[in-house]
Amino acid sequence: MVIEIKDITKELGGQPVLKNITLRLESGKVYGLKGRNGSGKTMLMRAVCGLIRLDGGEVAIDGEVLRRDISFPRSVGVLIESPGFIGGCSGYENLRTLTAIKGTTPDERICESLEMVGLDPQEKKPFRKYSLGMKQKLGIAAAIVEDPELLILDEPTNALDEGSVQELKKILRQARKRGSLILLSCHDAEDLMELSDEVIEMKDGTVTSQWSVER
Amino acid sequence: MSAGRGRDAYGCFRIMKHELRTAVFANGWKYLIPAAIALHHCMVNLRVAGERWGMPDYLRDFLKGIPTVRAENHETFLLPGGWMAFFVLMLYFQGKTAKNYTGGMGMQALLRSGRAGYFWRAKWTGCILGVCIWYGAAYLTIVLFCVTVVGAHKEVWESLMHPDGREVMLQLLLPVLAACVIGIWQLVFSMCAGSLPGLFGMYSLVIVSAYFTRWYLPGNYLMKLRVEEMQGGGVSPGRMAAFLTVMLTAGVLAGGRIMKRMDYLPDTKTIDRRR
Numbered sequence: 001m002v003i004e005i006k007d008i009t010k011e012l013g014g015q016p017v018l019k020n021i022t023l024r025l026e027s028g029k030v031y032g033l034k035g036r037n038g039s040g041k042t043m044l045m046r047a048v049c050g051l052i053r054l055d056g057g058e059v060a061i062d063g064e065v066l067r068r069d070i071s072f073p074r075s076v077g078v079l080i081e082s083p084g085f086i087g088g089c090s091g092y093e094n095l096r097t098l099t100a101i102k103g104t105t106p107d108e109r110i111c112e113s114l115e116m117v118g119l120d121p122q123e124k125k126p127f128r129k130y131s132l133g134m135k136q137k138l139g140i141a142a143a144i145v146e147d148p149e150l151l152i153l154d155e156p157t158n159a160l161d162e163g164s165v166q167e168l169k170k171i172l173r174q175a176r177k178r179g180s181l182i183l184l185s186c187h188d189a190e191d192l193m194e195l196s197d198e199v200i201e202m203k204d205g206t207v208t209s210q211w212s213v214e215r
Numbered sequence: 216m217s218a219g220r221g222r223d224a225y226g227c228f229r230i231m232k233h234e235l236r237t238a239v240f241a242n243g244w245k246y247l248i249p250a251a252i253a254l255h256h257c258m259v260n261l262r263v264a265g266e267r268w269g270m271p272d273y274l275r276d277f278l279k280g281i282p283t284v285r286a287e288n289h290e291t292f293l294l295p296g297g298w299m300a301f302f303v304l305m306l307y308f309q310g311k312t313a314k315n316y317t318g319g320m321g322m323q324a325l326l327r328s329g330r331a332g333y334f335w336r337a338k339w340t341g342c343i344l345g346v347c348i349w350y351g352a353a354y355l356t357i358v359l360f361c362v363t364v365v366g367a368h369k370e371v372w373e374s375l376m377h378p379d380g381r382e383v384m385l386q387l388l389l390p391v392l393a394a395c396v397i398g399i400w401q402l403v404f405s406m407c408a409g410s411l412p413g414l415f416g417m418y419s420l421v422i423v424s425a426y427f428t429r430w431y432l433p434g435n436y437l438m439k440l441r442v443e444e445m446q447g448g449g450v451s452p453g454r455m456a457a458f459l460t461v462m463l464t465a466g467v468l469a470g471g472r473i474m475k476r477m478d479y480l481p482d483t484k485t486i487d488r489r490r
Contacts, residue, residue, distance in 0.1 A: 012478075012480075046479075046480070049326060050326075051322070051326075051478070051479040051480070052478045052479070052480065053476055053477065053478055067475075070329075070330075071328075071329065071330045071331040071332070071475070072325070072326050072328075072329065072330075072331075073326075074329070076326055078322070078323065078326060080322070081318065082318075082319075083319065084318055084319020084320055084321075085319065085320050086237060086241065086320060094320070097233065097236065097237070097320075098320065098323055098324065098327070100229060100232070100233065101226075101229050101230055101233050101324055101327040101328065102226075102229075102327055103225075103229055142323060
């Protein structure tokens with residue numbers, strides 16, 4: 001998968017949130033977005049998902065332009081901002097409801113995804129009774145459950161304890177190995193550097209620098 | 216049909232199923248509300264009308280609304296409580312999931328739907344079905360009440376098929392169609408302005424419709440008394456139904472166009488950025 005972001009701009013309420021961003025992202029790599037709050041990281045992720053209509057430029061995924069040829073990426077797993085699910089259903093039931101839309105994910109994979117993030121598939125507790133950390137884990141499980149080619153995670157380490165962060169790192173390494181393209185933002189600079197192949201630094205809606213991480 | 220188109224149609228069906236599960240049938244207890252309003256209506260009328268009323272009377276009287284308010288006669292504009300509660304709550308529950316695709320499970324579903332157009336189809340189908348169930352719960356309660364308390368004889372069922380009975384049917388179906396129109400336009404306004412403005416916009420439309428008897432204000436068709444008045448004024452039921460169908464179609468088409476062009480951002484996000 002290749003994502004070509006060509007000179008994209010976006011304004012909201014007269015304020016520019018993305019300014020002339022051009023990037024090329026390739027599968028099998030983790031791209032870490034670095035920047036302060038309001039720098040445009042989440043908006044860039046939304047643009048790559050097709051969730052915002054651009055004022056200028058285009059995002060093409062394998063040559064197909066978002067919002068022109070396709071509405072959304074064909075295979076994408078997303079965790080943007082706080083995860084929300086059906087309050088009265090368990091984690092397993094929520095994932096089953098979600099995966100039923102595409103209808104390609106077997107039950108074993110749902111259980112496996114829950115176990116990977118440290119949730120018990122047999123747990124009957126409804127989502128509304130989950131702790132913040134459990135909610136975040138379910139959000140991550142929802143993003144990875146269908147083995148997407150494009151994985152977008154906005155602050156996935158929020159509310160996670162140290163052990164869970166290590167589990168997440170393992171999941172991301174596996175996804176990269178499988179050839180997924182991962183776009184990640186994280187407040188912890190150390191974690192971001194550890195996980196990313198390339199770091200994209202943003203400020204005020206622009207990309208200020210982009211560099212490869214040396215291992 | 217090619218395999219691709221078949222797969223697409225199946226995908227569209229699955230996203231509809233998802234919308235029905237997460238928006239229409241979620242919190243199914245909400246459909247007890249119209250049933251309770253209808254039951255209250257029946258109990259009150261049983262006390263007042265006693266055995267003089269049959270099932271068609273109960274059905275006809277439910278959500279009949281108010282006649283045109285004539286300010287020149289110093290008439291006071293007072294909205295009937297039961298009628299208002301019925302629509303305020305219906306629009307509230309519609310509004311709760313009107314823009315569910317901007318975050319959480321709804322956004323996940325939107326991305327998995329593959330096409331914004333499919334998602335919109337699921338939204339408006341869900342909206343229409345939600346309105347039908349809302350009304351259905353009320354009508355069913357009235358029917359059950361009449362069968363068990365008042366007693367529905369063979370003649371009652373026959374009277375519903377009689378020309379006058381058809382009139383009753385028309386009076387039952389036009390409000391449902393009007394409520395569907397308002398529900399669809401609530402979805403459209405929510406897309407453009409946000410969930411809360413969408414909700415209050417529709418409340419305003421309903422209240423303005425209750426004050427002014429005009430054929431182009433769809434809220435009038437929610438009141439059987441107004442339908443009768445307009446019929447008396449020369450607007451045939453066929454024309455009313457045609458107008459509402461055009462409004463419904465226009466809402467569906469407008470929504471589909473906006474859905475493909477809009478930003479799928481939470482309302483708070485849009486407002487925050489407007490500083």
